[in-house]
Amino acid sequence: MVDTTSENSASGHSESRADGNYGGGRPVAPTVSDLLAELVAEGLLSEPDSTRARLLTCAAGLFEQKGFARTTVRDIAAGVGILSGSIFHHFSSKEEILRCAMEEVTLHARALMAAAVAASDTPREQLRACIRCELEAIHGEAVPGFSILVLEWRSLSSESQARVLRLRDSYEEIWRKVFAALDGPLDDPALSRRLIQGAIAHTHNWFKPEGRALSLEKLSDRILAVFAPA
Amino acid sequence: MVDTTSENSASGHSESRADGNYGGGRPVAPTVSDLLAELVAEGLLSEPDSTRARLLTCAAGLFEQKGFARTTVRDIAAGVGILSGSIFHHFSSKEEILRCAMEEVTLHARALMAAAVAASDTPREQLRACIRCELEAIHGEAVPGFSILVLEWRSLSSESQARVLRLRDSYEEIWRKVFAALDGPLDDPALSRRLIQGAIAHTHNWFKPEGRALSLEKLSDRILAVFAPA
Amino acid sequence: MVDTTSENSASGHSESRADGNYGGGRPVAPTVSDLLAELVAEGLLSEPDSTRARLLTCAAGLFEQKGFARTTVRDIAAGVGILSGSIFHHFSSKEEILRCAMEEVTLHARALMAAAVAASDTPREQLRACIRCELEAIHGEAVPGFSILVLEWRSLSSESQARVLRLRDSYEEIWRKVFAALDGPLDDPALSRRLIQGAIAHTHNWFKPEGRALSLEKLSDRILAVFAPA
Amino acid sequence: MVDTTSENSASGHSESRADGNYGGGRPVAPTVSDLLAELVAEGLLSEPDSTRARLLTCAAGLFEQKGFARTTVRDIAAGVGILSGSIFHHFSSKEEILRCAMEEVTLHARALMAAAVAASDTPREQLRACIRCELEAIHGEAVPGFSILVLEWRSLSSESQARVLRLRDSYEEIWRKVFAALDGPLDDPALSRRLIQGAIAHTHNWFKPEGRALSLEKLSDRILAVFAPA
DNA sequence: TATGAATGAGTATTCATTCAT
DNA sequence: GATGAATGAATACTCATTCAT
Numbered sequence: 001m002v003d004t005t006s007e008n009s010a011s012g013h014s015e016s017r018a019d020g021n022y023g024g025g026r027p028v029a030p031t032v033s034d035l036l037a038e039l040v041a042e043g044l045l046s047e048p049d050s051t052r053a054r055l056l057t058c059a060a061g062l063f064e065q066k067g068f069a070r071t072t073v074r075d076i077a078a079g080v081g082i083l084s085g086s087i088f089h090h091f092s093s094k095e096e097i098l099r100c101a102m103e104e105v106t107l108h109a110r111a112l113m114a115a116a117v118a119a120s121d122t123p124r125e126q127l128r129a130c131i132r133c134e135l136e137a138i139h140g141e142a143v144p145g146f147s148i149l150v151l152e153w154r155s156l157s158s159e160s161q162a163r164v165l166r167l168r169d170s171y172e173e174i175w176r177k178v179f180a181a182l183d184g185p186l187d188d189p190a191l192s193r194r195l196i197q198g199a200i201a202h203t204h205n206w207f208k209p210e211g212r213a214l215s216l217e218k219l220s221d222r223i224l225a226v227f228a229p230a
Numbered sequence: 231m232v233d234t235t236s237e238n239s240a241s242g243h244s245e246s247r248a249d250g251n252y253g254g255g256r257p258v259a260p261t262v263s264d265l266l267a268e269l270v271a272e273g274l275l276s277e278p279d280s281t282r283a284r285l286l287t288c289a290a291g292l293f294e295q296k297g298f299a300r301t302t303v304r305d306i307a308a309g310v311g312i313l314s315g316s317i318f319h320h321f322s323s324k325e326e327i328l329r330c331a332m333e334e335v336t337l338h339a340r341a342l343m344a345a346a347v348a349a350s351d352t353p354r355e356q357l358r359a360c361i362r363c364e365l366e367a368i369h370g371e372a373v374p375g376f377s378i379l380v381l382e383w384r385s386l387s388s389e390s391q392a393r394v395l396r397l398r399d400s401y402e403e404i405w406r407k408v409f410a411a412l413d414g415p416l417d418d419p420a421l422s423r424r425l426i427q428g429a430i431a432h433t434h435n436w437f438k439p440e441g442r443a444l445s446l447e448k449l450s451d452r453i454l455a456v457f458a459p460a
Numbered sequence: 461m462v463d464t465t466s467e468n469s470a471s472g473h474s475e476s477r478a479d480g481n482y483g484g485g486r487p488v489a490p491t492v493s494d495l496l497a498e499l500v501a502e503g504l505l506s507e508p509d510s511t512r513a514r515l516l517t518c519a520a521g522l523f524e525q526k527g528f529a530r531t532t533v534r535d536i537a538a539g540v541g542i543l544s545g546s547i548f549h550h551f552s553s554k555e556e557i558l559r560c561a562m563e564e565v566t567l568h569a570r571a572l573m574a575a576a577v578a579a580s581d582t583p584r585e586q587l588r589a590c591i592r593c594e595l596e597a598i599h600g601e602a603v604p605g606f607s608i609l610v611l612e613w614r615s616l617s618s619e620s621q622a623r624v625l626r627l628r629d630s631y632e633e634i635w636r637k638v639f640a641a642l643d644g645p646l647d648d649p650a651l652s653r654r655l656i657q658g659a660i661a662h663t664h665n666w667f668k669p670e671g672r673a674l675s676l677e678k679l680s681d682r683i684l685a686v687f688a689p690a
Numbered sequence: 691m692v693d694t695t696s697e698n699s700a701s702g703h704s705e706s707r708a709d710g711n712y713g714g715g716r717p718v719a720p721t722v723s724d725l726l727a728e729l730v731a732e733g734l735l736s737e738p739d740s741t742r743a744r745l746l747t748c749a750a751g752l753f754e755q756k757g758f759a760r761t762t763v764r765d766i767a768a769g770v771g772i773l774s775g776s777i778f779h780h781f782s783s784k785e786e787i788l789r790c791a792m793e794e795v796t797l798h799a800r801a802l803m804a805a806a807v808a809a810s811d812t813p814r815e816q817l818r819a820c821i822r823c824e825l826e827a828i829h830g831e832a833v834p835g836f837s838i839l840v841l842e843w844r845s846l847s848s849e850s851q852a853r854v855l856r857l858r859d860s861y862e863e864i865w866r867k868v869f870a871a872l873d874g875p876l877d878d879p880a881l882s883r884r885l886i887q888g889a890i891a892h893t894h895n896w897f898k899p900e901g902r903a904l905s906l907e908k909l910s911d912r913i914l915a916v917f918a919p920a
Numbered sequence: 921t922a923t924g925a926a927t928g929a930g931t932a933t934t935c936a937t938t939c940a941t
Numbered sequence: 942g943a944t945g946a947a948t949g950a951a952t953a954c955t956c957a958t959t960c961a962t
Binding site (some may be wrong): 762763766774775777778782784894 | 951952953954955956
């Protein structure tokens with residue numbers, strides 16, 4: 001169970017706008033909380049703490065841990081303290097749960113990354129922020145279940161894949177803009193993005209942040225150094 | 231159905247030793263066929279064309295396509311023209327099929343990579359060969375089902391994971407040696423290897439070799455350029 | 461949705477008593493409307509247009525179309541624009557809905573038949589009226605859902621069957637009286653009634669009134685001719 | 691559980707061909723056993739006593755008793771002493787069980803009727819034989835579950851209905867021929883058939899053969915008298 | 921080795937019914 | 942009277958695994 005409200009502040013990128021840019025050149029950066037509240041208002045994200053939101057968070061976690069096929073609807077229901085039959089008041093099928101979980105996770109990660117990019121000064125800092133956010137999405141408590149987007153992609157019907165892809169694209173759009181703004185632009189930003197994405201996604205299999213010599217912070221720097229040498 | 235013998239020659243790296251190095255300085259590079267035959271002789275690899283080998287190839291392909299959990303024992307049996315009950319004369323459980331498939335795939339890929347490295351002159355050429363081989367394992371017909379090593383790792387019990395890891399390590403050993411021999415050695419070869427591995431594994435999700443501007447050959451060069459700038 | 465009031469006049473047999481028998485020998489024939497109003501007053505029939513009446517009409521129609529077991533309480537509720545939970549303010553179980561629907565349908569058909577018989581002169585005309593009414597009950601808009609009495613009899617518990625049977629018997633009483641009054645009485649009126657009942661009920665499976673050579677009128681005559689040859 | 695072989699002789703119409711027609715004018719009438727054996731040989735009817743045949747007999751009986759929707763797959767399996775999962779080795783869905791049961795029942799009844807008609811001399815006797823057979827199909831042990839053809843018709847998808855209709859038509863063909871051969875032919879044989887069919891089907895609801903004044907034999911005669919007055 | 925019928929535990933999903941609001 | 946979220950038992954169907962032949 002995750003308190004989505006407190007998560008945001010936990011990510012550390014979005015504290016507030018009290019950064020003295022009242023008279024500054026850079027426009028006011030939106031807070032993560034603002035962005036998320038807006039999504040909830042638009043009906044794109046579930047009301048925090050609602051049964052629906054708790055089901056999705058729980059499901060995303062279980063899918064990540066055990067895989068979609070090995071997670072039963074009963075597991076998910078038990079995770080939020082209801083009975084399995086009741087799930088179908090919220091979702092019409094198990095696959096819909098997966099799709100919705102992916103959508104929520106994507107929107108969540110996008111909000112975090114958008115805020116972090118907006119809070120960064122140079123394009124290179126922005127790229128570092130993107131890398132950092134994606135790493136945190138996978139490893140931190142920021143976006144629990146983020147890796148199902150990669151791990152369980154095959155479990156989605158193609159119609160559902162198409163729906164998620166639309167949101168996914170708006171997430172990638174942020175990366176594209178950041179790449180475009182880089183001073184010495186890379187030859188093939190699309191390729192770079194894909195290599196970075198793979199490299200980051202794979203950290204899920206080996207990187208354990210707790211008490212490691214290599215922090216998430218440093219890992220971000222290494223990845224930045226490889227793909228955008230200073 | 232795949233003829234594992236003919237595949238090897240199809241990979242194009244290991245044609246023969248008729249490369250004029252009879253009197254040369256570099257020791258004779260072993261053929262893939264030699265390496266594979268040796269593994270069969272040692273009982274580490276199934277006799278090609280045996281029912282067992284055909285089951286494993288078919289299973290690896292199906293697991294890659296549909297995922298382990300969504301592939302039924304019946305599917306696999308049907309794929310080689312026997313009935314589901316008969317599979318249990320060859321393997322004691324579905325999970326054993328997955329483990330054995332992973333082992334075969336690993337040995338296969340290792341043989342291909344060992345031969346390619348042996349046929350390369352400089353360390354940088356050797357690194358290119360490694361990248362190229364891993365890409366081919368994923369995309370070519372060289373090692374069908376190779377990506378299950380990543381995709382279906384969670385479907386394996388931890389005991390089985392341990393067994394596969396041992397073989398896996400002998401595969402990684404080749405990479406380690408190649409990294410160690412690089413002229414301007416990288417700061418953190420282990421990290422580099424993991425980033426490369428992730429980047430390559432992820433190509434499974436987006437790279438379609440047929441009729442693309444970007445060939446496997448070029449893709450290898452790009453990856454090499456990123457991780458080991460000349 | 462059916463307006464039960466207007467239906468009655470649609471049946472065409474019971475328009476009014478303006479048939480000149482003010483001074484006649486035959487007693488005044490009661491209107492269908494009169495009979496139904498009386499039933500409502502006695503509390504045997506639901507107030508027309510009440511939620512309860514609309515639920516029963518809708519349920520009868522759905523049970524006829526899809527069968528009792530395949531009709532959900534949600535379907536019925538949706539049919540009258542309320543939610544499924546609300547149904548249980550009107551009926552204590554789904555089976556009660558079926559029983560009540562059968563009762564309403566029986567009373568309705570009885571009123572129509574009683575009026576038609578009362579408006580007929582000779583016993584043979586009265587028999588024709590009975591046949592005609594039962595056919596109309598099944599095929600016309602006169603008594604929507606009438607055939608559930610036969611089709612869904614097995615779906616009723618035996619206690620409910622007993623309750624419906626009492627009403628049903630008052631319906632059959634009309635037939636019995638008509639048979640008894642026939643000039644050349646049949647050998648075995650009870651058997652004849654049952655054969656007629658079966659023959660008429662089965663028309664539900666094959667007779668389609670719209671644009672057929674055989675009208676309901678003619679069909680009535682044929683059945684009359686078979687069972688009571690002139 | 692019914693022994694289909696002994697049933698046939700129990701029906702009393704098909705005793706043997708030792709009826710002295712060796713030198714007679716009428717061609718040798720085929721035995722029910724012959725007809726059924728032929729159907730089994732053609733693969734249209736299940737091997738008697740096979741699990742499949744026992745499942746279908748049992749299912750037909752249960753569907754007749756409790757209705758298709760209220761009969762569970764477990765009930766059927768339990769009826770023949772296997773577990774519910776095993777049913778799906780024989781049929782791919784519950785609906786397939788219903789369809790196959792209807793087909794078997796139809797073929798069975800057709801064979802009985804064909805033999806009875808062949809064993810009758812005059813057209814009127816043949817009509818009596820048809821009526822008698824259909825009554826026996828419903829009430830006797832001759833064709834257990836026959837009435838599902840009427841009672842559960844709505845439970846079948848339209849594709850399945852179409853398949854059963856083809857067989858059903860070959861059953862009706864016998865009736866058509868008999869009607870056509872009647873001396874004083876009826877005005878509208880198709881209508882007569884439908885009325886008879888309804889009348890007979892409905893006997894399922896009221897006629898109880900055991901220890902009744904009215905025997906099946908006499909009932910047949912009454913029905914014959916009504917529809918084909920001498 | 922192969923067969924194929926049977927197992928039996930498990931799965932997602934349905935649905936009448938309840939009840940606090 | 943109506944809501945709608947929750948219940949919980951029941952359902953058809955799945956599938957890895959067994960085993961007598």
